[in-house]
Amino acid sequence: xxxxxxxxxxxxxxxxxxxxxxxxxxxxxxxxxxxxxxxxxxxxxxxxxxxxxxxxxxxxxxxxxxxxxxxxxxxxxxxxxxxxxxxxxxxxxxxxxxxxxxxxxxxxxxxxxxxxxxxxxxxxxxxxxxxxxxxxxxxxxxxxxxxxxxxxxxxxxxxxxxxxxxxxxxxxxxxxxxxxxxxxxxxxxxxxxxxxxxxxxxxxxxxxxxxxxxxxxxxxxxxxxxxxxxxxxxxxxxxxxxxxxxxxxxxxxxxxxxxxxxxxxxxxxxxxxxxxxxxxxxxxxxxxxxxxxxxxxxxxxxxxxxxxxxxxxxxxxxxxxxxxxxxxxxxxxxxxxxxxxxxxxxxxxxxxxxxxxxxxxxxxxxxxxxxxxxxxxxxxxxxxxxxxxxxxxxxxxxxxxxxxxxxxxxxxxxxxxxxxxxxxx
Numbered sequence: 423x424x425x426x427x428x429x430x431x432x433x434x435x436x437x438x439x440x441x442x443x444x445x446x447x448x449x450x451x452x453x454x455x456x457x458x459x460x461x462x463x464x465x466x467x468x469x470x471x472x473x474x475x476x477x478x479x480x481x482x483x484x485x486x487x488x489x490x491x492x493x494x495x496x497x498x499x500x501x502x503x504x505x506x507x508x509x510x511x512x513x514x515x516x517x518x519x520x521x522x523x524x525x526x527x528x529x530x531x532x533x534x535x536x537x538x539x540x541x542x543x544x545x546x547x548x549x550x551x552x553x554x555x556x557x558x559x560x561x562x563x564x565x566x567x568x569x570x571x572x573x574x575x576x577x578x579x580x581x582x583x584x585x586x587x588x589x590x591x592x593x594x595x596x597x598x599x600x601x602x603x604x605x606x607x608x609x610x611x612x613x614x615x616x617x618x619x620x621x622x623x624x625x626x627x628x629x630x631x632x633x634x635x636x637x638x639x640x641x642x643x644x645x646x647x648x649x650x651x652x653x654x655x656x657x658x659x660x661x662x663x664x665x666x667x668x669x670x671x672x673x674x675x676x677x678x679x680x681x682x683x684x685x686x687x688x689x690x691x692x693x694x695x696x697x698x699x700x701x702x703x704x705x706x707x708x709x710x711x712x713x714x715x716x717x718x719x720x721x722x723x724x725x726x727x728x729x730x731x732x733x734x735x736x737x738x739x740x741x742x743x744x745x746x747x748x749x750x751x752x753x754x755x756x757x758x759x760x761x762x763x764x765x766x767x768x769x770x771x772x773x774x775x776x777x778x779x780x781x782x783x784x785x786x787x788x789x790x791x792x793x794x795x796x797x798x799x800x801x802x803x804x805x806x807x808x809x810x811x812x813x814x815x816x817x818x819x820x821x822x823x824x825x826x827x828x829x830x831x832x833x834x835x836x837x838x839x840x841x842x843x844x845x846x847x
Contacts, residue, residue, distance in 0.1 A: 423464060423465060423466060423467060423495070423496045423497045423498060424441070424446070424465070424466040424467075424497065424498075424499050424500075424501060424647075424650065424651070424654065425466075425467055425469075425489070425492030425493065425495070425497025425499070425500050425501070426438075426441070426466065426467070426468040426469065426492075426500075426501045426502075426503055426647065427469055427471065427485050427488045427489060427492070427500065427501070427502050427503065427519075427523070428468060428469065428470045428471060428503040429471060429473045429474040429481070429485075429502075429503065429504050429505070429515065429516075429519070430470065430471070430472055430473070430474045430505070430786040430787070430789070430790060431452060431470045431472060431786060431789040431790045431793050431824055432785070432786040432789045432824045432825060432826040432827075432829075433470065433474075433503050433504070433505060433644075433786065433826070434450060434452070434468050434469070434470020434471075434503070435450065435470070435789075435803075435810075435811065435812055435814060435824045436503075436643075436644045436810040436811070436826060436829070437468055437501075437503045437643075437644045437647045438450045438466075438468045438470075438803045438812065439644070439803060439806050439809075439810050439811070439812040440644040440645075440647050440648035440651065440810065441465075441466040441468070441647060441648065441651045442803045442812070443648060443651075443806075444648060444651035444652045444654075444655045445651075445655050446464075446465035446466045446651050446654065446655060447464050447465045447466070448464060448465070448466045448467070448468065448803050449464040449466070449467045449468070449800065449803075450467075450468045450470065450800050450801060450802075450803055450814060451467065451468065451469050451470065451799065451800040452470050452793045452794075452798050452799055452800050453469075453470070453471065453472075453793075453794075453799065454469060454471070454484065454487055454488055454491060455469070455491065455799065455800070465654070465658075466651065467492060467495060467497065468503075469488040469491070469492065471484050471485065471488060472787075472790035472794070473485060473515055473519065474504075474505065474509055474510075474515060474568070474786065474787075475515075475567050475568065475787065476515065478513055478514045478515055478518050481514065481515040481518065481519055482515075482518050482519055482521075482522045485502070485519045485522060485523060486522045486523070489522075489523055489526070493526075499635075499637070499638060499639070499640070500523060500526060500638065500639045500640075501639070501640050501641065501642075501647055501650065502519060502520060502523050502534075502639070502640075502641040502642075503641075503642070503643065503644065503647060504516050504519075504536070504641065504642070504643065505536070505643065505786075505826075506536045506537070506538040506541055506543040506643035506644070506645070507536065507543065507550070507552060507557060507560070507562045507570060507828075508536050508550055508557065508570065508575060508578060509562075509565065509567075509568040509570065510568055510578065510582060511568055511582075512581045512582065513582065514582045515582075516579065516582060517579055517580075517581070517582025517583035517584075518582060518583070518584075520532060520534070520579075520583065520616065520641060521583055521584050521585060523639055523641075524585070524615060524616075524639060526638050526639055527615075527637075527638055527639050528638060529611060529612040530607070530611060530637050530638060530639075531607060531610045531611065531614050531615065531616065531617045532615060532616050532617070532637075532639050532640070532641060533591070533607070533617045533619055533630060533633075533634045533637065533640055533641075534616060534617070534618060534619070534640065534641035534642050534646075535618060535619040535620070535621050535627075535630065535642045535643070535645075535646055536550055536575070536642055536643045537619075537620075537621035537622070537626070537627065537642070537643065537645050537646070538643040538644055538645030538646075539621070539622065539623055539624055539627070539645060540624070540645065540809060541643075541644075541645070541809070541810065541828075541829070542554070543643065543645070544621065544622045545575065545618065545619070545620050545621055545622075546593060546620050546622060547590065547592060547593070547620065548574055548575050548576050548590040548592075548618055548620070549573045549574055549575070550573050550575055551573075556573040557570050557572075557573040558570060558571050558572055558573045559573075561684065561685045564683075564743045564746075565683075566683060566746055566750065566755055566758075566759065567755065567759065567787070575590075575618045576588050576589070576590060576618060579616060579618065583615070583616070585615035585616070587614065587615070588614070588615065588616035588617070588618055589610060589614050589616070589617055589618070590617075590618050590619075590620065591603065591606055591617045591618065591619040591620060591630075592620050593620040593621075593622065593626070596619055596620050596621060596626050596629060596630060597626065597629075599629050600629045600630075600632035600633040601633075603619075603629060603630060603632075603633035603634075604633045607633060607634075607637075621645070621646075624645075624649070627645050627646050627648075627649035628649045628652065628653070630646060630649065631646060631649035631650040631652065631653045632653055634650070635650065635653045635654065635657070644810055669802065669804050669805075669815055671804075671805060671813070672779065672780055672804075672813060672815070672821035673779075673780075673841075674778075674779030674780055674821075675734075675777060675778045675779055675780065676734040676778065676779075676780035676781070676782060676838070676839040676840075677723070677734055677735050677736070677737065677773050677778050677780075677781060677782070677839065678694065678734055678735070678736040678737070678738075678781075678782040678783075678784065678835045678838070678839050679736075679737055679738070679766050679769065679770060679781060679782070679783045679784070679788060679792060680736065680737075680738035680739070680740045680783070680784035680785060680788065680835070681738070681739045681740060681762055681763065681766055681783075681784065681785040681787060681788030681791075682740055682784045682785030682786075682788065682825075682826075682827030682828075683740050683741055683742070683743070683746050683827070684785075684827030684828045685828075686827065686828045686829070686830065686832070687740055687784045687785065687825075687827045687828075688740060688742060689832040690784065690830065690832055690833070690834055690835040690836070691736065691738055691740055691835070692832075693832050693833050693835065693836050694736045694835050694836055694839075695736075697836055699733055699734065699735060699736055699836070699839075700726055700733075700735040700736070701735070701736045701737075701738070702719055702722045702723070702735070702736070702737045702738075703738055703739070703741075704719065704737070704738065704739040704762060704765055704766075706739070706749055706753060706758055706761050706762055707748075707749060707752060707753075710753065710757075710761055711761075712760075712761050712762070712764035712765035712768060713765075713768065715761070715762075715765040716765045716766075716768035716769045716772065719737050719765070719769050720769060720772040720773070720776075722737075723735060723737070723773065723776070724776075733839070733840065733841065734780075734782070734835075734838075734839025734840065735839075736835065736839075737766070737769055738784075739762040739765070739766060739788075740784070740785075759787065763787055763788060763790075763791035764791065766788055766791055766792060767791040767792055767794060767795030767796075768795060770783075770791075770792040770795050770796055771795050771796060774796060774820060779819065779820060779821060780820075780821045780822075780823070780838075780839070781820065781821075781822045781823070782822075782823045782825065782835055782838045782839050783822065783823065783824050783825065784825045784827060784835065785825075785826075785827050786826055786827065789824040789825075792822070792824075793822070793824070796820070798814075798816050798818075798820070798822065800816075801814040801815050801816040801817065801822075802814070802815045804821075807823055807830070807834065807837070807838045808825070808829055808830035808831060808834050809829070810826070810829055811823060811824070811825045811826075811829050811830055811834070823838050
């Protein structure tokens with residue numbers, strides 16, 4: 423079994439979708455489970471934590487505990503899933519968590535890459551590109567919590583890790599195939615802790631996965647995890663095609679909750695507004711009490727009457743960069759995020775109590791707040807509404823779609839909250 427530790431909730435759903443897409447029976451857990459997996463046999467188990475922006479010590483402790491739980495549950499290989507835009511600060515948390523998990527590496531270098539070509543993320547000569555633009559020139563430079571203003575991954579990782587001196591597995595080696603990569607791994611054994619692998623295509627990721635399939639620990643975005651799942655599926659004839667048993671797309675009342683301030687999420691909000699969907703923004707400058715913000719939003723939803731079940735509504739705290747800077751200057755970045763995440767979590771709880779059975783959530787931190795507030799421990803990975811954005815079917819009958827801020831087409835919120843999920847309104 424592959425055991426995956428994801429550093430946020432939408433990262434967990436993204437990597438779970440990548441594993442399931444290759445036919446692996448995939449179990450998704452939100453937070454560290456209390457016992458061993460008991461829901462159904464799994465070829466892969468994903469533990470989605472909320473550690474991306476947590477204090478370093480807490481992120482390390484939770485990640486190490488998840489690794490130990492996965493190992494006890496039968497995982498023969500661990501994978502640390504972080505964001506394809508390497509979201510982190512000079513303090514972490516990617517480096518410190520990798521340092522902790524690397525204790526299982528047993529002298530082998532830890533191969534890692536954020537490359538995910540299908541999402542427009544590629545690594546070349548150690549530099550990370552987003553849709554062909556250097557990370558530091560992409561909209562990620564404006565991220566409210568983890569602004570990415572450097573594109574050179576060795577420099578970013580060395581600043582965070584207690585084991586500096588990471589090396590680049592450059593594209594001239596990767597493009598030579600699994601054999602050349604394996605030879606490079608032998609050369610770096612016991613003298614290099616981290617190898618950042620260039621990858622421009624799915625074929626590059628597949629070659630890296632073939633060379634690394636026997637390593638105790640790999641790390642990266644969903645791209646490498648999906649390639650690793652393909653290798654395991656090819657080598658394990660007993661892996662059945664999990665796609666054959668996908669549950670049907672969910673129905674029932676739907677609401678979208680958005681907290682991401684990414685450009686794509688803002689486009690998706692604009693699409694909802696342009697289509698005439700009911701939209702309610704949260705204003706933390708008008709009221710800093712998350713309880714009152716939630717009460718006001720739920721009262722607005724109640725006031726929609728029959729319209730609320732005809733087409734999905736949207737409640738959001740997302741805002742463009744200039745507005746975000748104004749809010750952060752007034753309240754502080756951490757306080758503003760805490761107010762809005764708490765409010766959105768309470769709104770999600772109130773919506774579920776009102777009979778909403780589908781929640782579409784935009785943003786990793788927002789998704790974590792919603793999952794925590796609702797007490798969702800995990801669920802079955804279903805069909806994808808967009809690449810890397812699967813429906814999660816929970817035992818309580820609530821269906822959630824947890825979307826990373828940058829994922830999905832501009833009409834994703836519109837179609838996912840339509841009367842018949844996945845169909846235009």
